[in-house]
Amino acid sequence: MTTSEPELDIRPEIDAAQRAVLARWASPGAWWTGAERLGIVAETRRALAASDVPPPWVAASTLARPAPAVASLPAAAVDVVWRLTHHPGTLTADWYASVIDRGLGPGPYTELVGLVAQVNCVDRFAEALGLAPLDLPEPVSGEPNRAVPDEVAVRRHWVPTAPVKGPNVLRALSAVPFENESRAMLSDAQYVPAAALLGDLESGRGALTRPQIELVAARTSVRNECFY
Amino acid sequence: MAAVVGTGDGGVAHGLLLARLVDAMFEREPDALAAVRDEVVERMGGAALVDAVAVSANFHMMTRIADGTGTPIDEGTAAMSEQIRAEIGVDGYVSRHGS
Numbered sequence: 001m002t003t004s005e006p007e008l009d010i011r012p013e014i015d016a017a018q019r020a021v022l023a024r025w026a027s028p029g030a031w032w033t034g035a036e037r038l039g040i041v042a043e044t045r046r047a048l049a050a051s052d053v054p055p056p057w058v059a060a061s062t063l064a065r066p067a068p069a070v071a072s073l074p075a076a077a078v079d080v081v082w083r084l085t086h087h088p089g090t091l092t093a094d095w096y097a098s099v100i101d102r103g104l105g106p107g108p109y110t111e112l113v114g115l116v117a118q119v120n121c122v123d124r125f126a127e128a129l130g131l132a133p134l135d136l137p138e139p140v141s142g143e144p145n146r147a148v149p150d151e152v153a154v155r156r157h158w159v160p161t162a163p164v165k166g167p168n169v170l171r172a173l174s175a176v177p178f179e180n181e182s183r184a185m186l187s188d189a190q191y192v193p194a195a196a197l198l199g200d201l202e203s204g205r206g207a208l209t210r211p212q213i214e215l216v217a218a219r220t221s222v223r224n225e226c227f228y
Numbered sequence: 229m230a231a232v233v234g235t236g237d238g239g240v241a242h243g244l245l246l247a248r249l250v251d252a253m254f255e256r257e258p259d260a261l262a263a264v265r266d267e268v269v270e271r272m273g274g275a276a277l278v279d280a281v282a283v284s285a286n287f288h289m290m291t292r293i294a295d296g297t298g299t300p301i302d303e304g305t306a307a308m309s310e311q312i313r314a315e316i317g318v319d320g321y322v323s324r325h326g327s
Contacts, residue, residue, distance in 0.1 A: 008274050008277070008278055009275055011275075011278065011279070014278070080296075084295075084296050085292075088292045088295040089295060091296060093298060096298060110297065113293060113296035113297055114293065116296070117288075117289040117290075117292035117293045117296065120288045120289055120292055122285070124253060124284075124285045124288050125281055125282060125285035127253075127261075128261060128281045128284070128285065129265070129278065129281055130262065157297045157299055157300070158297060158298030159298065168299045168300055168301070168302050169299050172294065172299045173293060183289065186286060186289060187289075187290070190285060190286040191286040205279065206275060206276075206279040207272070207275035207276040207278075207279050208276060208279045208283070209240075209241065211239075212240055212241065212242070212243070212246060212280070213283050215238065215240050215246055215247065216246050216249075216280050216283040217283055217284075217286075217287045219246070219250040219251075220250050220253075220254070220283075220284045220287035221287055221290075221291055224287075224288065224292075226290075226291035227301065228291075228294035228299050228300075228301055
């Protein structure tokens with residue numbers, strides 16, 4: 001990791017988690033190949049780097065831009081990448097239904113959401129510290145496993161979920177366990193380990209107290225206009 | 229609550245400064261981000277800067293997962309958080325899915 005502020009001391013577990021997740025981006029998922037997943041990552045990075053962000057009602061795929069990083073990336077996937085990166089608080093059930101109607105199945109869509117969200121985490125971390133984005137690995141060959149956990153069904157979320165325990169947001173990616181594991185790896189390192197989430201409201205993490213941690217979390221959610 | 233809406237420390241040490249760091253991360257204006265980063269390092273130390281950025285980055289991920297999947301607020305939380313939601317002003321958010 002290169003930095004313009006070499007005095008920064010990044011906790012080893014954060015660096016380890018981010019590098020492990022990067023390797024997982026390059027692996028085949030449940031619905032996308034390793035190359036397609038890295039294409040989604042590249043498209044998310046392109047969205048993050050854009051100086052001319054389209055408003056939420058304009059689909060990025062309709063604009064005159066260079067072709068997506070991976071030619072086979074469906075236009076609907078490109079639109080999800082840009083909308084989720086720049087306007088997450090504007091998403092509605094009707095919008096989700098329209099994406100599914102364009103041929104992106106609920107499984108591929110959920111995996112896509114997980115990936116885009118992880119890239120927003122890892123790359124915004126680097127950007128905020130004045131660091132270069134981490135280099136991407138080469139794609140791992142192989143086909144998606146198309147595995148669907150038992151008893152996956154649409155329940156309270158738009159997307160199908162598995163009947164796992166925990167807060168609704170931790171169930172959101174349960175239909176794509178590989179992405180839920182990546183999410184947990186980042187959250188455990190960067191926020192609070194899941195085991196301490198509700199059981200220990202006193203202890204801090206690293207250099208921050210728990211109230212400071214929760215303030216940063218709440219303020220970030222407010223700025224993203226996230227009701228949850 | 230003041231720190232969450234960016235108007236004061238809210239009883240949290242360096243609360244307003246941390247809220248300004250979150251805002252700078254959200255706005256992504258390089259000069260403003262560098263300035264608040266330097267202030268956090270000076271007043272709280274480099275480790276606090278890294279940890280605060282890590283938490284905020286994590287919630288850039290979690291908000292996108294919640295909003296992208298139509299995650300509803302948890303049962304039991306809705307009533308408990310009614311007053312807080314009113315104070316923060318989140319009830320009008322488009323992202324109020326099925327809650």
